[in-house]
Amino acid sequence: MTTTDRAPVPPSTPPAGPDRGSWPRGRHRPGRHRPGRARVAGVDAARGLAVLGMIVAHVAVAAGSSWLVQAVNGRAAVLFAVLGGVSLALMAAPVLAAPSARNRVWLRRRIAVRGLLLVVLGLLLAEVSSGPMVILVVYGVLCWLLLPVLFAPARALAVAAAVGAVAGPLLSWVLRARFGSPADADGRTVLGATVHLSDLTSPAGLVHALDTVLLSGAYPVLTWMPFLLLGMAVGRLDLRTAGTRLVAGGAAGAVLGYGGSWLALDVLGGRDALLASVAPVADRLGVPAELALQLLGGSALGTVATTTPAWLLAATPHSGSPFDVVGAAGVAVAVLGLCLLTARYGGRLLAPLTATGALALTLYAGHIALLASLGGWPQTAPWAATALVAVLAVASAWAWRGLAGRGPLEALVHSVSVRAAGSPPTVGDRGSDRAPMPGGATPREAGDMDSTTPGRAADTIGYRGSSGPERGEAR
Numbered sequence: 001m002t003t004t005d006r007a008p009v010p011p012s013t014p015p016a017g018p019d020r021g022s023w024p025r026g027r028h029r030p031g032r033h034r035p036g037r038a039r040v041a042g043v044d045a046a047r048g049l050a051v052l053g054m055i056v057a058h059v060a061v062a063a064g065s066s067w068l069v070q071a072v073n074g075r076a077a078v079l080f081a082v083l084g085g086v087s088l089a090l091m092a093a094p095v096l097a098a099p100s101a102r103n104r105v106w107l108r109r110r111i112a113v114r115g116l117l118l119v120v121l122g123l124l125l126a127e128v129s130s131g132p133m134v135i136l137v138v139y140g141v142l143c144w145l146l147l148p149v150l151f152a153p154a155r156a157l158a159v160a161a162a163v164g165a166v167a168g169p170l171l172s173w174v175l176r177a178r179f180g181s182p183a184d185a186d187g188r189t190v191l192g193a194t195v196h197l198s199d200l201t202s203p204a205g206l207v208h209a210l211d212t213v214l215l216s217g218a219y220p221v222l223t224w225m226p227f228l229l230l231g232m233a234v235g236r237l238d239l240r241t242a243g244t245r246l247v248a249g250g251a252a253g254a255v256l257g258y259g260g261s262w263l264a265l266d267v268l269g270g271r272d273a274l275l276a277s278v279a280p281v282a283d284r285l286g287v288p289a290e291l292a293l294q295l296l297g298g299s300a301l302g303t304v305a306t307t308t309p310a311w312l313l314a315a316t317p318h319s320g321s322p323f324d325v326v327g328a329a330g331v332a333v334a335v336l337g338l339c340l341l342t343a344r345y346g347g348r349l350l351a352p353l354t355a356t357g358a359l360a361l362t363l364y365a366g367h368i369a370l371l372a373s374l375g376g377w378p379q380t381a382p383w384a385a386t387a388l389v390a391v392l393a394v395a396s397a398w399a400w401r402g403l404a405g406r407g408p409l410e411a412l413v414h415s416v417s418v419r420a421a422g423s424p425p426t427v428g429d430r431g432s433d434r435a436p437m438p439g440g441a442t443p444r445e446a447g448d449m450d451s452t453t454p455g456r457a458a459d460t461i462g463y464r465g466s467s468g469p470e471r472g473e474a475r
Contacts, residue, residue, distance in 0.1 A: 040239050042340030043086060045350045047357030048394075049335060050079040055367055055390050058132040062382040074318030077135060077219070078227055078328040079335060080360070084139065085146075085231020086239075086336070092150050093235075099151065108147050110421035115143030117413050125365055126196050130372040133218040133301070136364075137195045141213055141221060142228055149229075154236035161229035165325045168222040169304070169312060172320065175215060177306040192218040192301025218302040223320035230329055239340060246337025253330020261315035261323035273310035355398040359407035363393045 053076030060069050091111065095103045122136025149157065193212045199205035214221045234246065265271040274297070275289045282292035296305070297316050304311040304319045315323040343350055356363065367389055371378065378385035400407060406414065 040340070040343070041350055041354045042243065042336065042343035043083065043239065044354035044357035045339040045343055046079065046336045047083050047360050048350075048353035048355070048397075049339070049357075050076050050083065051356050051360050051363050051393060052076075052390055053079070054364070055393060056386055058367065059371060059378050059386040059389050060382040061131065062379045070317070074324070075328050075331050077318070079332040080135070081139075081224055081227035082231040082234070082329065082332040082336065084142075085228035085233075086235035087231075088143075088146060088150065088228065089232045089235025096151055104151060106421055108150060110417045111143055111147060111150070113417040113420040114413055115140040117416060118143065121365065121409070123195065123197050123200075125368050126194050128372050129368050132368055132371065133192050133194050134368070135194075135219045138213055138217070138219040138221060138224060142225060145221065145225065146228060146232070149232075152232075154233045157229050157233035157236070161226045161233060161329075164226035164229060165329065166322045168226060169320055169322045169325060172215060172220060172222045172303060173306060173309065173312055176303065194218055216303060218318075220302055220320065223303075223325060226325055227329055227332070230333070234333065234336070240344070243337045243340035243344060246340065247334050248337075250330045250332070250334025250337055253333060254327050255330070257323045257325070257327020257330055258315050261313060261321075261327070264313040264323070270310050270313040273308055274314070277305075277308040277310065352394050352398045355401035356394050358401055359397040359410065361413065362407035362409040363397060365409055366396075367393060 053072035056068060056072050057074075057076055060066065063069055064073075088111070091107060095107050118136045118140035122134050122138075122140060125136065126134045149160070152160075193208075194217055195209045195212050199209040199212075211217075212220075234242075237245075265274070271293075274293055278292040278296055279289050281296065282289040285292060287295075297314055302318060302320055304314065304316075304321050311319075312321050313323065314321055315327050317324065317328070339350075343354075370389060370392070374385060397407075
């Protein structure tokens with residue numbers, strides 16, 4: 001949610017010999033042409049779609065039965081998470097090319113600080129949110145938890161994601177069935193909990209916050225870790241040519257997740273077990289069991305019910321069941337692949353969308369503040385409110401990106417994390433050579449590590465673009 005990603009393009013002519021010295025620093029000016037580099041606009045375009053999907057899910061709540069709201073519900077957040085993993089992989093790429101201990105420590109320190117900033121921002125946004133469940137606290141914690149595997153091989157990351165997609169939801173169900181879920185003062189189960197500042201003021205609140213982040217909240221680590229692991233594995237690919245494979249692989253994952261849930265529920269009898277589990281509720285409400293199942297199954301806010309293991313067979317959006325995790329992850333990968341293909345053959349048409357994705361963190365915080373200021377209007381005119389917020393988001397991002405480049409919150413996170421991480425290390429085990437980048441390009445072609453302005457730390461996530469109004473910075 002906080003990155004602008006770029007990938008190196010192999011140079012048409014052999015690169016010049018490596019420059020000697022420390023990790024290069026600098027920032028490219030807008031419109032400055034640099035041969036041999038191409039912006040991976042598809043990554044930002046996918047993030048832009050996630051921003052718009054998030055706006056629909058949060059603003060058009062009153063139109064929850066609409067097919068559009070149903071389509072983006074839960075999946076927009078999963079797309080953000082997968083793209084977050086892609087960004088972490090791109091951050092690690094230069095260090096993987098120059099895998100000295102000093103380089104690794106510097107990057108881990110920088111990502112840890114970024115995670116802390118996201119946690120702080122998430123806590124602040126949770127205090128002003130009028131309804132949206134803020135994910136940033138969990139996202140920051142995931143940044144910390146992924147530091148040990150930041151430089152793991154792509155295959156290991158993919159295997160870990162696949163295992164976690166099944167084992168995480170199962171372990172979550174077992175632990176919640178054994179120890180219960182958080183309850184309010186009246187003893188009612190709390191659904192979709194997020195961490196608030198008040199949770200940090202007492203030992204009981206800290207325990208609640210830990211349970212919310214790791215197990216029972218709206219975005220529990222146990223079921224969200226696989227999305228970032230998958231994104232990290234995808235980010236190890238050559239994104240300039242991986243679009244078709246990602247579309248095919250993502251489609252297969254979506255079919256496996258959603259098709260597998262249909263098979264388990266409607267062919268193998270899982271729905272009968274669910275109907276039996278909701279029968280007491282249906283009797284109390286005086287409604288058919290099917291309607292009770294629809295009401296209860298559609299209210300998943302991060303976790304599935306523990307009344308019967310059959311809930312793990314459903315693929316309800318944002319439920320965290322194995323089928324939901326696999327299906328939503330497949331959709332996210334397929335969307336990324338489609339955006340990469342579209343950007344490859346018609347990238348200029350995506351300019352407003354890529355600008356929106358480049359300012360995702362700023363727009364995320366901004367739309368939460370704006371939604372709180374709109375009061376009850378979105379409830380009475382959901383689509384008018386959604387259109388207003390979406391148009392404001394795209395227009396402001398496009399204008400800001402052309403005039404100033406990096407978004408205000410993106411600039412803050414970048415600046416603080418780079419400064420807190422200390423002086424950038426030297427590149428290469430001998431502290432001299434610039435590191436080659438994936439795909440055969442050198443850092444001069446990759447651009448993120450090119451030296452232009454002394455005193456400014458280099459971006460190490462993504463790679464600078466070739467021309468046009470876009471800034472060549474990573475978020």
